[in-house]
Amino acid sequence: MARKLLLEHINVPGINTFDVYRQKGGYRAVEKALKMTPDEVVEEVKKSGLRGRGGAGFPTGMKWSFLAKPEGVPRYLVCNADESEPGTFKDRYLMTYIPHALIEGMIVSSFALGAKTSYIYVRGEMMPQIRILERAIAEAKNAGFLGKNILGSGYDLELYVQPGGGAYICGEETALLESLEGKRGNPRIKPPFPAIAGLYGCPTVVNNVESIAATVPIINDGGDEYAKIGIGRSTGTKLISASGNLVKPGVYEIELGLPVEEFIYSDEYCGGIANGKRLKATVAGGSSVPVLPANLTLKLANGDPRLMSYESLSEGGFATGTMMGSGGFIAFDEDQCMVRNTWNFARFYHHESCGQCSPCREGTGWMEKVLHRLEYGHGKMSDIDLLVDVSKKIEGNTICPLGDAAAWPVASAIRHFRDEFEWHVKEPVKCLDANYGLANYANPIAKAEVTTEN
Amino acid sequence: MLRVEEQQPVDFSPALLAKFDEIVKRYPEGKQKSALLPILHEVQAEQGWLSTSAMNRVADYLDIQDIEVYEVASFYTMYFLKPQGKYMLEVCRTGPCCLVGAEKLMNHIEQKLGVKEGEVTPDGLFSWRGVECLAACGYGPVLQIGPEYTFYENLNEQKVDDLIEDLRKK
Numbered sequence: 001m002a003r004k005l006l007l008e009h010i011n012v013p014g015i016n017t018f019d020v021y022r023q024k025g026g027y028r029a030v031e032k033a034l035k036m037t038p039d040e041v042v043e044e045v046k047k048s049g050l051r052g053r054g055g056a057g058f059p060t061g062m063k064w065s066f067l068a069k070p071e072g073v074p075r076y077l078v079c080n081a082d083e084s085e086p087g088t089f090k091d092r093y094l095m096t097y098i099p100h101a102l103i104e105g106m107i108v109s110s111f112a113l114g115a116k117t118s119y120i121y122v123r124g125e126m127m128p129q130i131r132i133l134e135r136a137i138a139e140a141k142n143a144g145f146l147g148k149n150i151l152g153s154g155y156d157l158e159l160y161v162q163p164g165g166g167a168y169i170c171g172e173e174t175a176l177l178e179s180l181e182g183k184r185g186n187p188r189i190k191p192p193f194p195a196i197a198g199l200y201g202c203p204t205v206v207n208n209v210e211s212i213a214a215t216v217p218i219i220n221d222g223g224d225e226y227a228k229i230g231i232g233r234s235t236g237t238k239l240i241s242a243s244g245n246l247v248k249p250g251v252y253e254i255e256l257g258l259p260v261e262e263f264i265y266s267d268e269y270c271g272g273i274a275n276g277k278r279l280k281a282t283v284a285g286g287s288s289v290p291v292l293p294a295n296l297t298l299k300l301a302n303g304d305p306r307l308m309s310y311e312s313l314s315e316g317g318f319a320t321g322t323m324m325g326s327g328g329f330i331a332f333d334e335d336q337c338m339v340r341n342t343w344n345f346a347r348f349y350h351h352e353s354c355g356q357c358s359p360c361r362e363g364t365g366w367m368e369k370v371l372h373r374l375e376y377g378h379g380k381m382s383d384i385d386l387l388v389d390v391s392k393k394i395e396g397n398t399i400c401p402l403g404d405a406a407a408w409p410v411a412s413a414i415r416h417f418r419d420e421f422e423w424h425v426k427e428p429v430k431c432l433d434a435n436y437g438l439a440n441y442a443n444p445i446a447k448a449e450v451t452t453e454n
Numbered sequence: 455m456l457r458v459e460e461q462q463p464v465d466f467s468p469a470l471l472a473k474f475d476e477i478v479k480r481y482p483e484g485k486q487k488s489a490l491l492p493i494l495h496e497v498q499a500e501q502g503w504l505s506t507s508a509m510n511r512v513a514d515y516l517d518i519q520d521i522e523v524y525e526v527a528s529f530y531t532m533y534f535l536k537p538q539g540k541y542m543l544e545v546c547r548t549g550p551c552c553l554v555g556a557e558k559l560m561n562h563i564e565q566k567l568g569v570k571e572g573e574v575t576p577d578g579l580f581s582w583r584g585v586e587c588l589a590a591c592g593y594g595p596v597l598q599i600g601p602e603y604t605f606y607e608n609l610n611e612q613k614v615d616d617l618i619e620d621l622r623k624k
Binding site for chain 1: 480482487492494518522525531532549552553554585589591594598603
């Protein structure tokens, strides 16, 4: 069995309550951190090599060290619990079953950053999780871990839960801050970055739920110990949300560096493809990252096994690789239609575009329309290149990464599954009720066509 | 769409107003606008939707312009700008749920309730709509029902039928 840091006690009855969590060693990290200086806490997180678990993979300790500390200005820590990336549901899981892991992490992280007021911004649809967190905060406060003069250290912290209103864009950190200020979730132009001017114009750090929870084992065991887990610059453990056509979808904590093949097929994790079908494709890190056919999912272009790590998943760039993203692992079986799925994702991004930048607002709409007609047998051969063209004109031309996130799934689906798109044009009637199937997408890697565009 | 001309008198309960007072305490002095999203959720939970009069009262309470409330209420998908059925069934329609049958389930709900997406059943009890990813991809198909956003996972047609019957009996 692999090491578990976040979910070690997940099966202990009552672990969602303060008392049981505390019995299992909970809140030791707060006790330890409050005896250190804030800078020492930051140093441990830096040493751990922890990378942001929300999707970008930026080193958390480094992000913390950018925080401006002008005299007399409050600083804020905001936890990004606006989990909305299709394929990702690990934060919901963590907050539902082991909420005190997040609360403990929030206290440790807020102390490190010198924040006296911190917010957990939870997507509005997670009302049950909001209630769970509010209860956990009340319990922690009762026990003296929140409020004034925590454990006699002289450190004060108030922690609040803020609901969102249902908008994917608020997972982007500056849109989240706008939303927390009671405005529409339109991302801000950067610079200035939140570390300089964030919430209410004050220095702010925004971190994902899992990143914040990971500071607990880092402080308990030390950053060096955490960095021993994993592979290369992908240190520690990662929660992976597995969904789609799998025998056992769900949330799994893996040590980074686990072979993708083992993750999909071993009984410890997903247990293989459901209903005895074969794997056709995967999206490894949430809907925004490039989709890969089965052969490139399991192996790199050179034939080596692909691993679940930031580096290995992105090996080969966008030509033959993908990204770790938020760890939203979606598996498609041989009966799934890549055109239909791409259309579905395009509709999602069109719906969720905030409308601020025209390439994204208009481009996502066009991609949805063109993909819709391809899916329903009204497409033309030129539509395929049109889609690539539109996606290129969105990518890199928007204030926030939603534009890129909308462009990549479309561009990658055409890159790897062009024959299936062409089939939809050539067989406009057949494609309505038949499926292109597995085709050659699972063939041994040597035969896979590797393009080098971009 | 937001229609500003609709005006109906609106009354907030003392309990609701007490919640407002509780919520604004979370933010620094002068930053009470931050309470807007949570307050709108509370109003919708009590009233079922956000009427223009209700939004104007929220604006008064927070000491902001009416338009600042409208622009927020119309941006976020969870706020209803027209009355809905008592139970709004929101089914996830995004990729991973569709891989396990969400589209079939939505067709079934449409047939079962006899109303199209966004419409209200004649008895005023039900509405339904497809919504984007609810972050429960491993347990799909899923649906949620406000105002508590109770979650129903691993659904099939039978489970949805049972759920609708249970709600009818309530």
